[in-house]
Structure formats: C-alpha cells, structure tokens
Amino acid sequence: MTGYYCPGCGATRLVHALTHGDAGTAFGFNPLLFLLLPVFAYMYLRWTYLASRGLPMRSLLFRPVIAYGFVGVLAVYWIVRNLPFGHALAP
Numbered sequence: 001m002t003g004y005y006c007p008g009c010g011a012t013r014l015v016h017a018l019t020h021g022d023a024g025t026a027f028g029f030n031p032l033l034f035l036l037l038p039v040f041a042y043m044y045l046r047w048t049y050l051a052s053r054g055l056p057m058r059s060l061l062f063r064p065v066i067a068y069g070f071v072g073v074l075a076v077y078w079i080v081r082n083l084p085f086g087h088a089l090a091p
Contacts, residue, residue, distance in 0.1 A: 007032065007078045032077050 010029035017026035027034045039061070047057045060066065 004082045005078075007074050007081070009081075032074075 008030070011033055014026045014029040014033055017023075017029060023034075043059065043061065046059065050057055
C-alpha cells in the first residue's frame with residue numbers, strides 16, 4: 001500500500017521456495033527471516049518438549065536485552081531494506 005517493504009515482506013514466498021527446495025531464492029525473498037528460521041525452529045521444538053512435560057518455557061532468548069536487541073535489528077533491517085541500494089534485500 002505504501003510502496004515500502006516491511007520486515008516480513010517475502011515471507012510467504014520464502015516458505016514456498018523452501019518447500020520446493022530452492023534455498024537461494026528463499027534467501028533472496030527475506031534474508032533476515034531465512035537466517036532466523038533455525039532459531040525459530042529451536043524455540044518451537046523446545047516449547048513443544050517443555051509443554052509436553054508441563055514445564056514453563058524459559059530461555060535466555062527471552063531476556064530483555066536480547067528482545068530489545070532483536071527489535072533493534074528488525075528496525076535497522078526495515079530501514080536498510082527500503083534504502084535505494086537496499087532493494088537488493090527486497091523481494
């Protein structure tokens with residue numbers, strides 16, 4: 001609607017490319033999400049394991065400094081992605 005790329009733009013195409021075995025194209029659609037997929041997979045598997053045993057989810061990744069750092073990386077990625085030279089990072 002605005003013509004700017006959000007940090008999540010290309011996520012659906014990334015998943016589609018990965019399901020078809022094209023990792024290079026997937027990386028091109030959203031490099032940040034591509035690099036974070038192993039972290040998200042680990043967190044999901046850990047949550048599933050702990051929940052199956054009735055334990056609360058705890059992780060160092062939930063500490064405020066890491067959460068704020070992630071938000072900062074996301075903001076920088078959003079800005080760089082929309083700079084004229086940053087369109088190489090856009091879908």
